[in-house]
Amino acid sequence: MKQFVTVLKFELNNYFKNKSFMLTTILLAVLMVGVIVVPTFIPGLLKEDTSGKKQDTQIQEEAEESESLGIFVDTGEVQDVDSLLSSMPYQWKTYEDENSIKEAVKANEIEGGFILHSASEVTYVVNNLAVEDRLSEEFSSALAAHEKRAYLMGKGLTAEEAAAADMVNINLEPEILGKNSVRNYAYTYALVFIIYFLILFYGQMIAVSVTTEKSNRAIEILVTSVNPNSLIFGKVLAGAIAGVLQMVLIVGSGFAAYGAFKDAWGGGLDFLFNIPGRVLAAYAVFGTLSYLLYAFIYGTLGALVSKTEDISKSSTPITIVYVASFLVAMLGLTNTDSLMVKVASYIPFTSGNAMFIRVSMGSVGAWEIILSGLILLLSCIVTGIFAAKLFRFGTLHYGNPLKFTKALKSVKEQQ
Numbered sequence: 001m002k003q004f005v006t007v008l009k010f011e012l013n014n015y016f017k018n019k020s021f022m023l024t025t026i027l028l029a030v031l032m033v034g035v036i037v038v039p040t041f042i043p044g045l046l047k048e049d050t051s052g053k054k055q056d057t058q059i060q061e062e063a064e065e066s067e068s069l070g071i072f073v074d075t076g077e078v079q080d081v082d083s084l085l086s087s088m089p090y091q092w093k094t095y096e097d098e099n100s101i102k103e104a105v106k107a108n109e110i111e112g113g114f115i116l117h118s119a120s121e122v123t124y125v126v127n128n129l130a131v132e133d134r135l136s137e138e139f140s141s142a143l144a145a146h147e148k149r150a151y152l153m154g155k156g157l158t159a160e161e162a163a164a165a166d167m168v169n170i171n172l173e174p175e176i177l178g179k180n181s182v183r184n185y186a187y188t189y190a191l192v193f194i195i196y197f198l199i200l201f202y203g204q205m206i207a208v209s210v211t212t213e214k215s216n217r218a219i220e221i222l223v224t225s226v227n228p229n230s231l232i233f234g235k236v237l238a239g240a241i242a243g244v245l246q247m248v249l250i251v252g253s254g255f256a257a258y259g260a261f262k263d264a265w266g267g268g269l270d271f272l273f274n275i276p277g278r279v280l281a282a283y284a285v286f287g288t289l290s291y292l293l294y295a296f297i298y299g300t301l302g303a304l305v306s307k308t309e310d311i312s313k314s315s316t317p318i319t320i321v322y323v324a325s326f327l328v329a330m331l332g333l334t335n336t337d338s339l340m341v342k343v344a345s346y347i348p349f350t351s352g353n354a355m356f357i358r359v360s361m362g363s364v365g366a367w368e369i370i371l372s373g374l375i376l377l378l379s380c381i382v383t384g385i386f387a388a389k390l391f392r393f394g395t396l397h398y399g400n401p402l403k404f405t406k407a408l409k410s411v412k413e414q415q
Contacts, residue, residue, distance in 0.1 A: 007234025008241075011209075015242040025246045029253040036257040040264035068093060069135070070101045070113035070125075077119040084146045088138060101125060114139055119147050184279075185333060186271045188360040192333075192353055194247055195287045196326050199294045200319065202243040206235060206295055207302030207311050232388045236295045240288070282359040282369065289376045290352020294322060296380070296387040304390070321349055329353035336362030345372050348379035 015021055069088075072095040073081055085092045093110060095101040101113040105125045112135050113125040122143065124136045152161070258265065258273045301314045328350055332341035336358050344354035345368070355372045358364040 001230075004230035004234050007230055008238050011235050011238030012241060014209075015238065021242070021246070025249055028250045032250055032254040033257040036254060036265075036269070037261055040261050067091065067135075068110040070095050070104055070110040071116070072096070072098060072101045072113065073116045074098070075116055075118045078116055078143075078147075079150060080146075084142060087142045087146065098123075111135065116143075119143075183271060184361050187273070187275050188279075188357060189333060190272060191275075191283050191287075191360075192326070192329050192357065194251070195290065195352065196322075198243045198247060198287075199291055199322055202239050202291075203294050203298035203318075204311065204315065206239045207298045207315055209235065209239075210299055210302030211305055211307070211311055232296070232299055233384060236292065236299050236384070236387075239295055240291055243291070244288070279360045282356050285373055286352045286356045286376065289373070289380055292380050293348060293352070293376065293383055294318065296383045300387040300390045325350040325353055329357055332357045333361065346375060348376050351376050 068091045070093045071081070071085065078084065093104070095104065095113070098115055101110075101115065102125055104110050105113050105127060108127070111126075115123040115125065117123065122139070124133075124139070126133070126135075255273055258269055262269075297318050298315060301318065302311060305311055305314045325344070328340065328344050332338065332344070332354055335341070341354050341358065344350040345358055345364075347354075351372050355364070355369065359369060
């Protein structure tokens with residue numbers, strides 16, 4: 001235990017004496033505070049400006065009225081075309097045949113054209129079709145409403161009665177018995193992304209630290225005079241503590257700033273900062289254990305290479321595994337009850353993200369959370385033990401990068 005504490009203190013001291021580490025922490029914390037505080041001092045930025053909304057609406061209406069569209073009616077099914085066109089606030093031009101309207105569109109005389117083949121078949125003529133084309137959607141809705149009114153009037157209803165049939169408003173009020181996934185999406189995504197950054201960034205830092213000591217032969221003295229368990233656990237936990245403290249300071253400064261200026265924001269950032277305690281507790285447990293699991297592996301991989309430039313190649317497989325875990329988490333944000341997410345919440349390499357997302361955005365039983373947490377904790381302990389054995393063997397190996405499977409096989413043979 002004494003050796004472990006000594007290694008832990010030494011590694012932490014290296015982090016906190018690192019100027020780039022401290023400078024990055026301070027700058028990001030100040031930036032986080034600035035993003036929240038500065039907008040509150042800009043007049044009108046966070047206040048609701050009704051006059052501005054009216055002005056924007058007026059500009060939009062004027063823009064719509066200035067757009068020119070064309071129409072060619074090649075059917076007798078659609079009656080009272082003028083009434084149809086009047087329901088859409090554009091400048092309309094009528095054409096006598098298809099070629100005329102296509103030529104007008106091609107010459108940019110009109111924004112687009114509609115050729116009515118029947119009451120339900122329409123050709124939309126346009127030069128370049130946008131991903132979201134509002135003109136075609138508006139015309140389809142207007143034509144459907146027009147034909148509906150015509151049908152109702154044909155059944156004996158007056159024009160007013162037919163128009164009233166389209167004015168039915170449905171008031172739908174959701175009663176949520178579980179979680180509101182829409183409201184929880186933003187902070188869940190942000191928290192998952194923080195763990196993603198911690199694992200990939202600090203995992204590489206731990207690997208680089210081990211490889212650097214190995215390349216300058218300092219690791220030989222350490223591994224022969226210090227218990228490998230104390231060495232690997234000290235390095236990994238130091239990286240974990242440094243990373244967590246850095247994120248707590250950065251994110252915590254954001255929480256503190258928003259707490260002080262919440263009234264100025266009018267609760268506008270509650271979707272990011274109003275996080276339930278149960279969700280934060282699950283995040284702390286599963287995020288920390290997942291981080292430790294990958295950190296042990298990165299530390300071991302750092303011991304299997306002799307040059308820092310070989311780290312990226314050596315760590316690529318485990319990086320791909322975690323990126324896959326992150327992608328599973330992204331898919332789980334849209335459907336927490338999918339079989340893939342449920343299975344992933346019990347696999348150690350993916351449970352850190354998957355189970356947290358289920359807790360944050362879905363309904364999950366307490367026994368499932370406990371079982372997943374125990375599996376992840378046991379996996380961390382087992383990985384740490386194997387990491388210590390591989391660490392001692394790898395640090396004494398020089399030359400070409402040592403494959404993980406070969407190192408594991410050699411350790412088993414020595415036992």
